[in-house]
Amino acid sequence: MHQVDVCIVGAGPAGSTLSHFLHKLNIDHLLIDKSQFPRDKICGDGITVDVLNVLKRIDPSLLEKFSQESEMLPSWGFCFHGPKGQELRYDFKEAGFPVAPFFTSRRMDLDDFLIRELPAGGSGEFWPETELKGLQRLDEGFDALVHRQGEEEKIRCKIIIGAEGEKPVVTRYLGLEHFREKDHLLAAIRIYYKDLQGFDPGNHLEFFFDPHLLPGYFWAFPLSNNEANVGLGMLSTSIAAKKINLKKSFEEIIQRNPHIAPRFEGAVALEKTKGWGLPIMTPKRKIGGDGYALIGDAGGMIEAFTGKGIGPGMMSARIASEHIEKAFAQKNFNFQAYHDHMYRYYRSEIKHTYRLQKSLKHTWILNPVMSLASWSPLTRYAEDRMIRDFLKWV
């Protein structure tokens, strides 16, 4: 049996970030993941400014290293393309900002980078190919049953952290209710392409609102090596109500939409369509309790409008690390305060982005919005969130 203070289940950006912070705090921990790294994760690969901020908080040299990796492509802006082809484009370089607010990176590279950069010989260890298979609550702490490279093993820990992504494992094994409501779940597909046309020289993140896809949206994000991450996502309730097949809609849009189709001339798909779920933020989901906390997608830390989850996942790890430090100092292992802290932190984000996601149902709102581009909820979103976020974090 292996004994440790904190066991983190899942080594995506949320789990590995928590490990980085626990190393800094010199807290004994074990990070496990069922996969061998590098591994893929279906994602849009858009890295937002909050990710850069968390990297800097771990260590400014980590952010420096990240931005120098050849796979990480700096992106200077974004563009919302309206249903009639209207454009709402913002370029941070033109606006005089000193550094790029976004990057793109295949998750194969980003997640591996975060693991590779974990300190060697510190207060924690990483076990790949180690899958959580069961959890037993003890008077103090837990026994976690894992399969490690084919062998059964037991890990005894005081705190268990669910960082296992969208498919719940920790709450299921603890016998707790796991909030999964279609109204708080997006579904999305991703396809990697080569030689997609029409990207801005500043490598902008491009979002398209096709009239037949609303309230969903289509994205095209440029990657290094002239590749691109392309996909579309929609709220699960709308998919069910409209009986939408995302893969079919994707194929139709790249043939039919006059603002998207020309970009695909000569482009080559590098893989088959792959889909995954995105649990979106809601305080209805309980993310901290007796001896456990959920971070990242396991805690539903995705913003409703853009599907951004890497930054909030890493931020939830940072906040969880503060509560873990307090838990050991005060010998109180209840994580209700972490739950309250997270929803206080994201309160305005939750309110605005969920409302915006819902408003996309109505093309009649989006069309005037995109042409007036002055008072629109979308412009407000761009100014309030994407630009203010940048100013807040840099």
Ligand SMILES: Cc1cc2nc3c(=O)[nH]c(=O)nc-3n(C[C@H](O)[C@H](O)[C@H](O)COP(=O)(O)OP(=O)(O)OC[C@H]3O[C@@H](n4cnc5c(N)ncnc54)[C@H](O)[C@@H]3O)c2cc1C
């Ligand atoms: C199509 C799509 C597009 C997206 N686009 C973006 C985007 O552009 N930008 C953005 O910020 N966010 C985006 N997101 C959201 C983002 O991908 C997630 O929010 C992010 O991956 C969450 O990270 P995580 O560490 O919580 O979980 P994950 O990255 O899912 O990692 C969870 C880890 O847990 C491991 N695991 C699972 N079960 C077990 C087990 N039983 N035992 C041990 N290990 C286990 C898995 O192997 C995995 O490595 C997108 C999501 C989708 C589906």
